[in-house]
Each structure stands twice: as structure tokens, then as C-alpha cells.
Amino acid sequence: QVQLVESGGGVVQPGGSRRLSCTASGFAFSNYGIHWVRQAPGKGLEWVTFIRYDGTSKFYADSVKGRFTISRDNSNNTLYLQMNSLQTEDTAVYYCLVITKGWGQGTLVTVSS
């Protein structure tokens, strides 16, 4: 069955960096575009970034543009999110999402000194 498993979350100091991963199984990973979505504590869902199936196009929310970078390794069925210059407002659970397949379970990133 379809599985998306995020990892890499943790506590980071303001101004720091973190790389998240999302490992996929149960479907043809290289055929699908994938999103990162985040949810701050007690808040709604916020779209963060998207990458096309072949990695040729990437889109970012204004709130993360220039600080976050999405990438993928189709040979290893893995999606990445490199997060730099982290701010307290980036504290959230980060999910990977394939629109027609579903969501991962999420990984919590806490930006705090």
C-alpha cells in the first residue's frame, strides 16, 4: 500500500538549518509531483512547496521563498526539504503530500532558542 514516511524533524535554533526527508513506497514515485505542507500548533494547513515528478519545476510559498529548497531523488524514492534561516514562525509539523495518493504522518520541527 501507499506509504509516505517523513523524517528529520527536531529542535533547531533560530537562524539554523534542517533537512527533512520523505521516503515513499507502494506507488511509482517518479511519476508524481509532491508537496510539502506544514501545520503550526493549533493552526490550519499551509502549503509550503511543490516539485514536479521529474524535478524540472519547483514552486514555493512566499513565506519560505529563498530559505527553503525542495528536491527529490527518484532513484531512491525520496523527497527532501532543505530549510535554512529558520525562524520561530517555521515551527510546525511538516507533511509530504501526493495529491492522488495521500499524506505522510508528519515530522515536527521546533525552532526555539
Added chain:
Amino acid sequence: EIVLTQSPGTLSLSPGERATLSCRASQSVASSYLAWYQQKPGQAPRLLIYDASSRATGIPDRFSGSGSGTDFTLTVSRLEPEDSAVYYCQQYGISPFTFGPGTKLDIK
């Protein structure tokens, strides 16, 4: 940017009733690229509907989506207590791929 407005904000219904949730877009959503998700407390969201009306794998036929252009609807028939959750819509026709603020559905 397409802004999605969901109504009502909260909906309280009884088991066996039907829920009608609305998602209205500030401009037309290309190719009906609209999805619905269900999220229960402490859990990841769950995909219910994509392409406005296609049910995701394993989703019961009590859940149905309809609409096009700027007006979309999620209908949940024969409500069960476990349908209590927050429901979100998302458009993925054009970046930024925005979410609505959610509708909280209480089944009592």
C-alpha cells in the same frame, strides 16, 4: 493567489444526517483541481476527494465531492460519530496551491 473560503466554520449534526460543506474560490480553479481532506485531532490529514469528485482509495461512498469553477461541495451522507473532524479543501491548479481555513464537523 486563489483564496479559498470554507463555510460554515462549524457544523453540528446528528448521526444519520447529511452534511454539506462548501469551498468557494476567489477565481476559477483550473481543471477542477480541488481536493478535500479530513483531519482528526492528533492525526495527519487524510485524502478524501481529488479532482473535485474522485474518491480516494478506501474512502466510503458516503463521501462525495462535486462542483467546478469557483464553487465546490463535499457531501457526507449518513453521518457517523467518527466523521467528527476538520475538513479542508485545497486547490492545486495554480501556485500557490492554497488551502481553505477548514470546516469543523461535530457529530453528536
